[in-house]
Amino acid sequence: MPSKPSARLAALTVAAVCSAASTVVLTSPAHADSVRIHDIQGSSRLSPYAGQKVTDVSGVVTGIRTYGSSRGFWIQDPDPDADPATSEGVFVFTSSTPKGVAVGDLVKVTGTVAEYVPGGTSSGNQALTEITRPAFTVVSSGNPVPAATALDAESVPDAYAPAGDPAANGSINALPLQPSKYALDHYESLEGMNVRVADARVVGATDPYTELWVTVKPQENRNRRGGTVYSSYDAQNTGRLQIQSLGSAAAFPKANVGDSLTGTTAGPLDYNQFGGYTLVASELGTLHSADLKRETTREQRNGELAVATYNVENLDPSDDTFAAHADAIVHNLKSPDIVSLEEIQDNNGATNDGVVAADRTVGKLIDAIVAAGGPRYDWRAIDPADDADGGEPGGNIRQVFLFNPERVSFTDRAGGDATTATGVTRVHGKAALTVSPGRVAPADEAWKNSRKPLAGEFLFRGRTVFVIANHFNSKGGDQGLTSQYQPPARSSETQRHRQAALVNAFVKDILDTQKNADVIALGDINDFEFSETTKILEGDGALWSAVKSLPKSERYSYTYQGNSQVLDQILISPSIRRGCDFTYDSVHINAEFHDQISDHDPQVLRFHP
Structure with missing residues (x-):
């Protein structure tokens, strides 16, 4: 390998x-x-x-x-x-x-x-x-290899890990192992031993590093597409296990979520940085395909406004995924009226030479959408200051609004740039942005080395809709679920909490100016629908995360270490939520597939303004 x-x-x-x-x-x-x-x-x-x-x-x-x-x-x-x-x-x-x-x-x-x-x-x-x-x-030589110990729903405990020792800063390292009580203790008690799983369902697709994830607990938070849903900090899904192989990389199965490794997969149980406990297989089961299909949402009906968020994962002109992204937007998302794109890179991608404009990147995507049979979108964005917004060095990622000018118009108010904050004013008795497009509090320390929110004012059938596109601080630096510290520290939350508070305050400014304003805050929030980040973003009712309108088993946009989880969200103001006159769809086209064009699934909201 x-x-x-x-x-x-x-x-x-x-x-x-x-x-x-x-x-x-x-x-x-x-x-x-x-x-x-x-x-x-x-x-x-x-x-x-x-x-x-x-x-x-x-x-x-x-x-x-x-x-x-x-x-x-x-x-x-x-x-x-x-x-x-x-x-x-x-x-x-x-x-x-x-x-x-x-x-x-x-x-x-x-x-x-x-x-x-x-x-x-x-x-x-x-x-x-x-x-x-x-x-x-x-x-x-020629001795029999010790029989592999079975890992299955009966042997792996339901409780995940003991609480760490307060005297050791929460570490579990020195605690006596209780392998019949805690899953992490059970795995640790088998460290380095020959173990096996049988007929294991894939819950994390094969990645570029020749790894996949299975579950040894078939019924643990299973959803209809074969994944294992992560819905609480107290439910870590103890049956997840990473699979690598001691064989050739070319022979490693290209698996999607819901597929199975039938028969026996066996080998030593290792521990590594990117997956914790890992079965390094000397024997791999046979891949059985579940024939998982990419989802397609429905088209917006007459009078409905369709708004989407889609993280296109560091898209720049050198990528070969433009046609695939365009096909997804046109056919899987049914050409939403407004699309918030995250991770649009500048015109030369990761080349770090001071270029910040992204007109070539966006233009290439718009042309590809037309070629796929979609509308010719117009777009708005604000170029960031060079290397000021985090992400891949030199890439200058930012959020971009695409909108279909045949269905919706954009209200332009000049003055927006990388450092100028937009605000809220009253025009003819209604809320309006002082700058559109504009950035929300871009000078605040909460956005240091992170993407600044992009706010825009749209008009649909005579009704103003405010959209705030976000890409919050990533989870980089957080301790893993298999950390020696239990519960693991989530240090990255601190910045996201400050970011959420700023966006919530901005939305409240709009609603204080116009109580019935239609406001949408959306994007890659980089946090779960049950997280404190989301609670702060929602505040005392200014916003509500519409992904929570879905059954719990359908709430996911990202798969990480075998956990299907929410990172991408669309939050709505009371005027949109009232009467439940909206539909929400997490459109699963990427996160569950080994040949994904992004690691995120897009989200679509439809409502009547």
């Missing part, structure tokens, strides 16, 4: 396994004779032998990793002890491709025990117990 891109290689590598930045050392180096693997693993997450040299540790080789920077092999003791908390397997880190060893060899290994933290200790990730700087001898 080929190496992954450099950023992920750096995160997955154990080349610096003995550096203070990535290794937990519990004791001074010493020498330990006649220890077994379960002694090394111990009954907590940290080895009692960490930092010590161990001699002639015996085990049968169960898998060999010859690719990437984390090269080595797994060994497992075929004669386990009676303690379910102590793993019988361990990874032997050789740094280069192992020589002179094969699956089925009984080996004796001498080396130093280390606790490697993928991503470094600052990531908050759990540690992986390894034997480093090894020397080994082959005692015999």
Whole structure:
């Protein structure tokens, strides 16, 4: 299997396994004779032998990793002890491709025990117990590989993780494992061991890094399309498990959500930065397709205004996805009257040379929409200051309004630029923007290195509709669900909370000026419909997230680590919500598919202004 891109290689590598930045050392180096693997693993997450040299540790080789920077092999003791908390397997880190060893060899290994933290200790990730700087001898060959332990709905507990130790800043590292009570403890008790899943349903499509996610709990928060829905911080979906492979990348299945790996998928249980516990398969089940189809929403009816939000994932003129995005907008979304686009890059994409204009990017998309049979959209946007809005360096991503001039008009009020704030005024007794298009409080620290909201004033059948396009701060920097800290810290929320408060205050200014104004705040909110971010954005009723009009099993626009979840939202003012005279659709065309053109699903709202 080929190496992954450099950023992920750096995160997955154990080349610096003995550096203070990535290794937990519990004791001074010493020498330990006649220890077994379960002694090394111990009954907590940290080895009692960490930092010590161990001699002639015996085990049968169960898998060999010859690719990437984390090269080595797994060994497992075929004669386990009676303690379910102590793993019988361990990874032997050789740094280069192992020589002179094969699956089925009984080996004796001498080396130093280390606790490697993928991503470094600052990531908050759990540690992986390894034997480093090894020397080994082959005692015999052709031995049976220890039978794989089944991971299934019966064996994996429903509770996710114990609460962290307050005296250790919330870490669970030193807590005794309770594998029959907590899912994370159960997985940890099998770290390095040969495990298997049977007839596992895919809940996270194959990604560019040759990984996918399955669930070992078929009924856990299942939706009609085969995904596992994430609907609460207290329901982490314990059956999710990442699958990689020790085989060729070309042979790895290209799976969509809802597909299945039939038969047995088996191999050592690893832990990495980007997925936590991962079954690294030496045996892969056969892909069975569920024939999942991309969804199509209905066309807006007479008198209905259709408004959509769509994150097109760093779109720039060099991309080959314009025709596919255009086809999605025309045929899957049925050419909405207004489309808020997120992640439109400047005219030369990630080239960092001071270019900020995006007319070529937008123009190419508009032309592609026409070629696909759609309307010739007009557009409005505000170019950001160079490298001031986060995202891919040099890309200068921003939100853009597309609108169909045959159905809706845009009210232009000059003066908007990257640093000028739009405000609310009263014109003929009704609310109006001082600048349209304009940015909401662009100088506020809440938007530092983040996208500023784009506000615009539209006219549909004589009725004004205010639309605020958002792309809030990402979740980068948050601790993962499999973090050693439980519950994990969500540090990125702090900025999103400030952003949500500013947008809510702006909407309240409009509604204070005109109580019955039609206001829509939409976009990539980068947070869940049940999150505090959404609650702040909604405030005391100024807005309401319309995705909550859907059944809980339908509320998702993004799939991450096997969790189908909401990141993209359309929030509406009371005049739109009143009487329930609206329809909402999360149109699933990307997040569940291995050949996605964006990692987000678009959202469509239809209502009668």
